Amino acid sequence: MTIPAGGGYEQFLPEIGPERLAFGRWLFAQECTFMRGVVKMDGLPPADRPEIAFAGRSNVGKSSLVNALTGRRTLARVSNTPGRTRELNFFNLADHANLADLPGYGYARTQRKLVDQWTKVIFQYLRGRATLKRVMLLVDARHGLKPFDIEAMKALDESAVSYQIVLTKSDKLKTAELGAVIRKTAETAAKHPAAHPVICPTSSEIGLGIDHLRALAADAAGLEPDAVAGYKPASS
Ligand SMILES: Nc1nc2c(ncn2[C@@H]2O[C@H](COP(=O)(O)OP(=O)(O)OP(=O)(O)O)[C@@H](O)[C@H]2O)c(=O)[nH]1
Numbered sequence: 001m002t003i004p005a006g007g008g009y010e011q012f013l014p015e016i017g018p019e020r021l022a023f024g025r026w027l028f029a030q031e032c033t034f035m036r037g038v039v040k041m042d043g044l045p046p047a048d049r050p051e052i053a054f055a056g057r058s059n060v061g062k063s064s065l066v067n068a069l070t071g072r073r074t075l076a077r078v079s080n081t082p083g084r085t086r087e088l089n090f091f092n093l094a095d096h097a098n099l100a101d102l103p104g105y106g107y108a109r110t111q112r113k114l115v116d117q118w119t120k121v122i123f124q125y126l127r128g129r130a131t132l133k134r135v136m137l138l139v140d141a142r143h144g145l146k147p148f149d150i151e152a153m154k155a156l157d158e159s160a161v162s163y164q165i166v167l168t169k170s171d172k173l174k175t176a177e178l179g180a181v182i183r184k185t186a187e188t189a190a191k192h193p194a195a196h197p198v199i200c201p202t203s204s205e206i207g208l209g210i211d212h213l214r215a216l217a218a219d220a221a222g223l224e225p226d227a228v229a230g231y232k233p234a235s236s
């Protein structure tokens with residue numbers, strides 16, 4: 001996975017020092033295993049380590065991003081069919097953190113009641129999970145924030161759940177278009193109290209922003225390079 005030379009997307013990546021990038025890369029290269037998929041709140045894994053959740057509209061690229069971050073092609077199931085991920089899927093990242101790949105919201109092909117049920121469980125989880133350190137709210141870079149996303153942002157604001165907008169599928173845009181959507185998204189995020197001000201553009205397809213998101217997730221999980229067992233910075 002490499003970014004084509006001259007793409008120019010790199011200029012939009014958040015500023016993160018090389019040490020943090022290296023730590024994030026190391027963390028996500030550790031063993032990551034599927035724990036369980038749950039459909040009900042009472043099936044959640046124990047809340048015993050920091051958790052980072054990946055949420056967003058159906059088909060936005062959540063599962064693909066979890067795979068890109070962990071460098072595994074098939075850890076989380078990816079599909080062309082929207083609404084593929086129907087469970088909250090939990091992954092254990094070397095006992096340091098959990099990753100949660102959530103079902104997409106805003107997908108209404110199945111019966112309305114079923115959709116409401118999914119959405120209810122997702123929001124119950126988002127509101128009630130004590131160890132949830134940050135929600136990475138994925139937004140398709142081609143579309144920007146849509147009404148469903150704004151609704152989700154409001155719900156997260158109300159429950160004071162820290163979230164950060166991550167743009168997906170950036171490879172589908174021209175450089176200038178990506179710049180414009182980042183600016184616009186940042187303007188909206190600034191009006192939402194629980195939204196992190198930094199917008200991270202990514203592409204699972206070409207590997208854009210993956211190291212940056214690893215570092216942001218490590219940071220959000222409260223994992224510090226000098227406090228994590230087994231990590232040795234290159235400089236020491
Ligand atoms: N071009 C491009 N396509 C992508 C990228 N990420 C995901 N896709 C495609 O988008 C589709 C949906 O990807 P998923 O990762 O399954 O999306 P999801 O958000 O997990 O979908 P649900 O679980 O159904 O809500 C698949 O066809 C992916 O190949 C990306 O960075 N670039």
Ligand SMILES: [Mg+2]
Nearest residue numbers: 062063077085
């Ligand atoms: Mg999925």
